[in-house]
Amino acid sequence: MPGRNYLTALLQGRCPRCRTGKMFAFPATNIAKFNVMHTECPVCELRLQPEPGFYQGAMYVSYAFTIAFLVVVSVVLYYFAGDPSEWVYIGVFITLMILLVPLNYRYSRILFLYLFGGIKYNPPLSK
Numbered sequence: 001m002p003g004r005n006y007l008t009a010l011l012q013g014r015c016p017r018c019r020t021g022k023m024f025a026f027p028a029t030n031i032a033k034f035n036v037m038h039t040e041c042p043v044c045e046l047r048l049q050p051e052p053g054f055y056q057g058a059m060y061v062s063y064a065f066t067i068a069f070l071v072v073v074s075v076v077l078y079y080f081a082g083d084p085s086e087w088v089y090i091g092v093f094i095t096l097m098i099l100l101v102p103l104n105y106r107y108s109r110i111l112f113l114y115l116f117g118g119i120k121y122n123p124p125l126s127k
């Protein structure tokens with residue numbers, strides 16, 4: 001059975017080396033523990049924090065996600081809600097960003113590790 005492809009593994013939050021082990025210990029819907037990462041991959045034992053402070057760079061990814069989301073929300077409100085008051089824009093944006101904190105946090109870390117972790121896919125480690 002072939003392993004997951006790059007995009008599927010990234011979207012499912014799998015380890016970039018084996019594409020099988022999960023990076024996070026709990027699902028994103030667990031509000032109290034959505035941010036808990038495994039220290040190493042449960043399948044191939046890859047250290048998921050390559051160096052201390054590695055994920056500080058994920059802040060920039062998170063910022064990019066936030067700005068892209070702001071643009072999308074603004075365009076949708078402008079064209080589909082008839083350009084409401086600026087307080088509607090602010091309220092909708094803040095509400096949605098709070099609701100999406102778990103996804104923003106997780107995908108910024110996942111994407112940062114995939115792009116800048118320097119980790120190559122190793123198919124024999126897949127299960």
Ligand SMILES: [Zn+2]
Binds near residue numbers: 044
């Ligand atoms: Zn792994």
